[in-house]
Amino acid sequence: MSEEKKIPYKIYLEESEMPTAWYNLRADMTNKPAPLLNPGTGQPLTAEELSPIFCEELVQQELDDTTAFIEIPQDIRDFYKMFRPSPLVRAYCLEKKLGTPAKIYYKFEGNNTSGSHKLNSAIAQAYYAKKQGLKGVTTETGAGQWGTALSMACAYFDLDCKVYMVKVSYEQKPFRREVMRTYGASVTPSPSETTEVGRKILAEFPGTTGSLGCAISEAVEVATKSEGYRYVLGSVLNQVLLHQSVIGLETKAALDKYGIKPDMIIGCAGGGSNLGGLIAPFMGEKLRGEADYRIIAVEPASCPSFTRGTYAYDFCDTGMICPLAKMYTLGSSFIPSANHAGGLRFHGMSSTLSQLYHDGYMEATSVEQTSVFEAAEQFARTEGILPAPESSHAIRVAIDEALKCKETGEEKTIVFGLTGTGYFDMVAYEKYNNGEMSDYIPTDEEIAASIAKLPHVE
Amino acid sequence: MSEEKKIPYKIYLEESEMPTAWYNLRADMTNKPAPLLNPGTGQPLTAEELSPIFCEELVQQELDDTTAFIEIPQDIRDFYKMFRPSPLVRAYCLEKKLGTPAKIYYKFEGNNTSGSHKLNSAIAQAYYAKKQGLKGVTTETGAGQWGTALSMACAYFDLDCKVYMVKVSYEQKPFRREVMRTYGASVTPSPSETTEVGRKILAEFPGTTGSLGCAISEAVEVATKSEGYRYVLGSVLNQVLLHQSVIGLETKAALDKYGIKPDMIIGCAGGGSNLGGLIAPFMGEKLRGEADYRIIAVEPASCPSFTRGTYAYDFCDTGMICPLAKMYTLGSSFIPSANHAGGLRFHGMSSTLSQLYHDGYMEATSVEQTSVFEAAEQFARTEGILPAPESSHAIRVAIDEALKCKETGEEKTIVFGLTGTGYFDMVAYEKYNNGEMSDYIPTDEEIAASIAKLPHVE
Numbered sequence: 027m028s029e030e031k032k033i034p035y036k037i038y039l040e041e042s043e044m045p046t047a048w049y050n051l052r053a054d055m056t057n058k059p060a061p062l063l064n065p066g067t068g069q070p071l072t073a074e075e076l077s078p079i080f081c082e083e084l085v086q087q088e089l090d091d092t093t094a095f096i097e098i099p100q101d102i103r104d105f106y107k108m109f110r111p112s113p114l115v116r117a118y119c120l121e122k123k124l125g126t127p128a129k130i131y132y133k134f135e136g137n138n139t140s141g142s143h144k145l146n147s148a149i150a151q152a153y154y155a156k157k158q159g160l161k162g163v164t165t166e167t168g169a170g171q172w173g174t175a176l177s178m179a180c181a182y183f184d185l186d187c188k189v190y191m192v193k194v195s196y197e198q199k200p201f202r203r204e205v206m207r208t209y210g211a212s213v214t215p216s217p218s219e220t221t222e223v224g225r226k227i228l229a230e231f232p233g234t235t236g237s238l239g240c241a242i243s244e245a246v247e248v249a250t251k252s253e254g255y256r257y258v259l260g261s262v263l264n265q266v267l268l269h270q271s272v273i274g275l276e277t278k279a280a281l282d283k284y285g286i287k288p289d290m291i292i293g294c295a296g297g298g299s300n301l302g303g304l305i306a307p308f309m310g311e312k313l314r315g316e317a318d319y320r321i322i323a324v325e326p327a328s329c330p331s332f333t334r335g336t337y338a339y340d341f342c343d344t345g346m347i348c349p350l351a352k353m354y355t356l357g358s359s360f361i362p363s364a365n366h367a368g369g370l371r372f373h374g375m376s377s378t379l380s381q382l383y384h385d386g387y388m389e390a391t392s393v394e395q396t397s398v399f400e401a402a403e404q405f406a407r408t409e410g411i412l413p414a415p416e417s418s419h420a421i422r423v424a425i426d427e428a429l430k431c432k433e434t435g436e437e438k439t440i441v442f443g444l445t446g447t448g449y450f451d452m453v454a455y456e457k458y459n460n461g462e463m464s465d466y467i468p469t470d471e472e473i474a475a476s477i478a479k480l481p482h483v484e
Numbered sequence: 485m486s487e488e489k490k491i492p493y494k495i496y497l498e499e500s501e502m503p504t505a506w507y508n509l510r511a512d513m514t515n516k517p518a519p520l521l522n523p524g525t526g527q528p529l530t531a532e533e534l535s536p537i538f539c540e541e542l543v544q545q546e547l548d549d550t551t552a553f554i555e556i557p558q559d560i561r562d563f564y565k566m567f568r569p570s571p572l573v574r575a576y577c578l579e580k581k582l583g584t585p586a587k588i589y590y591k592f593e594g595n596n597t598s599g600s601h602k603l604n605s606a607i608a609q610a611y612y613a614k615k616q617g618l619k620g621v622t623t624e625t626g627a628g629q630w631g632t633a634l635s636m637a638c639a640y641f642d643l644d645c646k647v648y649m650v651k652v653s654y655e656q657k658p659f660r661r662e663v664m665r666t667y668g669a670s671v672t673p674s675p676s677e678t679t680e681v682g683r684k685i686l687a688e689f690p691g692t693t694g695s696l697g698c699a700i701s702e703a704v705e706v707a708t709k710s711e712g713y714r715y716v717l718g719s720v721l722n723q724v725l726l727h728q729s730v731i732g733l734e735t736k737a738a739l740d741k742y743g744i745k746p747d748m749i750i751g752c753a754g755g756g757s758n759l760g761g762l763i764a765p766f767m768g769e770k771l772r773g774e775a776d777y778r779i780i781a782v783e784p785a786s787c788p789s790f791t792r793g794t795y796a797y798d799f800c801d802t803g804m805i806c807p808l809a810k811m812y813t814l815g816s817s818f819i820p821s822a823n824h825a826g827g828l829r830f831h832g833m834s835s836t837l838s839q840l841y842h843d844g845y846m847e848a849t850s851v852e853q854t855s856v857f858e859a860a861e862q863f864a865r866t867e868g869i870l871p872a873p874e875s876s877h878a879i880r881v882a883i884d885e886a887l888k889c890k891e892t893g894e895e896k897t898i899v900f901g902l903t904g905t906g907y908f909d910m911v912a913y914e915k916y917n918n919g920e921m922s923d924y925i926p927t928d929e930e931i932a933a934s935i936a937k938l939p940h941v942e
Contacts, residue, residue: 118562201911201914412663
């Protein structure tokens with residue numbers, strides 16, 4: 027116990043202890059994630075084919091599955107210092123409230139204006155766009171956290187920023203739009219009439235509340251048709267997981283500083299950006315046989331790509347103009363119900379995480395919305411942080427695991443990712459506060475129908 | 485320059501370096517702040533007379549103008565560890581953008597769910613209420629930050645929390661209400677029909693958008709008429725400035741750690757809670773003749789109690805049921821225009837700060853709303869934090885002072901208080917983004933009219 031007392035409520039690294047290189051998990055994978063395919067030829071995409079969509083250096087990062095460490099440019103490290111290191115927090119108050127012998131830690135990424143971890147990759151992508159001399163970038167955003175992060179990064183480097191925001195989030199979160207506008211971005215609800223693919227989707231599904239898949243299609247179309255623009259993405263891609271590895275590297279450095287070894291690492295999973303970043307160095311140890319951890323992905327029951335999807339090549343977008351990625355997917359035509367975790371409404375999952383899950387290196391579980399908000403409320407009241415609905419998926423499972431420890435008496439060490447804050451999710455909290463929140467779980471038939479439309483790849 | 489490089493972007497104290505006692509500025513004042521008076525008798529209020537309104541220990545703190553250091557109870561120190569120490573940030577990016585030789589630091593109090601420094605006093609007041617065995621507390625809130633802070637503190641100690649929220653803020657910030665409700669508080673827009681004083685004010689001014697003064701009257705009425713309840717206040721009072729001294733103590737410890745001596749300290753001023761806390765140890769040195777600093781209070785041009793008010797005894801509330809305090813005031817009947825810095829719409833100013841201002845220990849200046857939002861936008865885009873409108877008053881003056889240094893070439897060290905974030909102020913930012921924001925400055929006649937109604941005290 028006396029040893030434990032030395033662990034502060036919040037572990038902050040010194041600036042000098044912050045990572046100077048990102049960790050590329052793929053370098054340690056024996057079974058590499060399957061390559062992106064050209065939907066026309068069915069062949070792996072070359073750097074040349076990708077460069078009309080992405081910045082050149084980001085294309086290199088996307089395709090590089092052998093370099094373990096990639097240096098973080100000094101400009102990005104300087105920007106990181108404005109909001110990093112993020113604290114690794116010991117949840118003393120939550121442990122006490124639960125009466126659990128488990129030790130709970132969370133890596134809190136919400137203490138920046140984007141409200142989440144998304145800024146880690148946004149600033150990197152903006153940096154490479156600026157370095158290439160581009161005018162601006164386009165993107166999609168779901169919950170709005172990625173769009174906000176990108177608008178902040180673009181303001182810093184004086185780049186134009188066009189954001190397509192999933193319509194349901196645009197309507198649930200009007201203030202998100204104003205944050206992005208304050209940072210100088212333009213924001214369009216998706217699907218919109220401003221693109222060919224948007225007009226097509228609206229014609230087919232006039233009442234749609236949109237999806238990340240739709241918004242991606244629109245943003246890619248605008249990027250490829252505009253001079254001096256490229257597309258950037260906040261999740262799913264290998265490059266994003268690379269940048270987000272800063273979360274896991276800091277977490278591991280903070281734990282190592284106090285000699286703490288976690289038993290399990292829990293993260294919410296939409297496209298995989300937070301989870302892939304948080305687990306990176308731990309998964310690396312596991313892949314190299316140096317350590318073992320339970321690694322748990324938590325997804326919403328309304329959009330369960332890991333737990334109910336299939337492992338196959340699919341489009342990343344609804345409009346089917348993007349490359350094909352091999353991943354756990356519900357089918358790119360799957361449009362999830364309007365659950366309040368906008369950031370977890372993607373039909374697929376990062377190829378890297380999909381391969382790791384397929385190879386048995388991690389587990390996945392799904393949770394329902396109302397139980398997620400119960401956990402969120404309990405967490406807010408004890409730990410003093412109002413969590414984002416997305417993050418609260420991880421909180422739900424961390425609490426459940428801590429309660430199992432209470433039953434068994436095991437003093438397990440649980441680490442989870444608290445990806446962000448819920449200040450722009452008050453419409454959802456209001457529904458929960460009023461007892462008006464419901465759950466929606468897609469039927470087997472719904473999922474089968476969209477999976478039946480998967481592209482044929484040999 | 486090499487010396488300077490050692491100063492990190494953010495200075496965090498270790499847990500062991502956090503203050504263990506609050507500093508009571510009044511102990512070092514030769515001219516003590518004038519005592520609260522009983523409006524009936526015109527005599528200084530006794531502890532006995534105050535105890536139906538405030539908790540016993542808080543009454544002691546309110547009246548104690550001789551004890552310099554008051555220990556922070558362990559339970560409060562533990563709660564502080566969840567969100568403190570707050571960072572002292574070196575604004576490297578802002579300095580670079582302005583091209584100023586000035587060195588700018590800000591103490592950032594917004595990294596907690598209440599979004600501001602208000603939690604420092606809320607947890608203390610809730611603690612003493614719990615210790616006294618009370619059922620709950622009542623309060624008013626302007627911008628909503630104090631109400632949120634109090635609801636968080638009450639959730640932690642399992643106390644009932646009734647919040648009267650200034651109507652204009654209630655309407656501008658619907659999501660604030662839901663944060664408070666998530667923490668279990670009840671929230672009523674003020675003036676309301678639920679109190680005698682509210683009904684009276686509504687009868688007299690049917691279209692009023694409310695004021696802190698009205699809301700205070702309602703909350704006090706409910707507290708004194710309900711068994712097991714007391715009233716708590718987020719600003720103005722001596723006890724609040726005492727608790728908020730933790731801001732200044734941490735700031736000073738962080739500066740001392742790096743051998744930095746500020747030339748000026750700047751804070752926004754509504755009732756004085758942030759400013760009084762931030763400047764406390766620096767003002768102490770000044771009072772004891774150990775050091776000199778410029779200390780600058782910044783208030784909105786729409787509610788300029790220091791710069792255009794009069795120094796006299798006045799009611800703290802519009803309903804005139806509260807004790808009389810001697811302060812710079814615009815008159816308790818003054819209802820400021822609906823500017824967007826709800827937290828700065830109070831007609832008076834802390835008695836302690838009023839006495840110090842009267843005695844020439846500090847300066848005051850007022851700024852207009854649109855110029856405040858210009859500063860807010862510039863700060864957000866360079867420093868990556870979206871500031872609260874209240875805090876942005878201090879940013880405006882810090883930037884102006886830094887630009888003066890640019891002209892003169894002086895390398896002054898500027899410290900300002902960044903009291904909170906603006907995530908719940910997007911209605912105001914939207915107006916600014918759309919170019920629809922205007923300024924309102926009260927006429928001399930308006931101010932004279934409300935000052936003419938001041939109570940007569942000998």
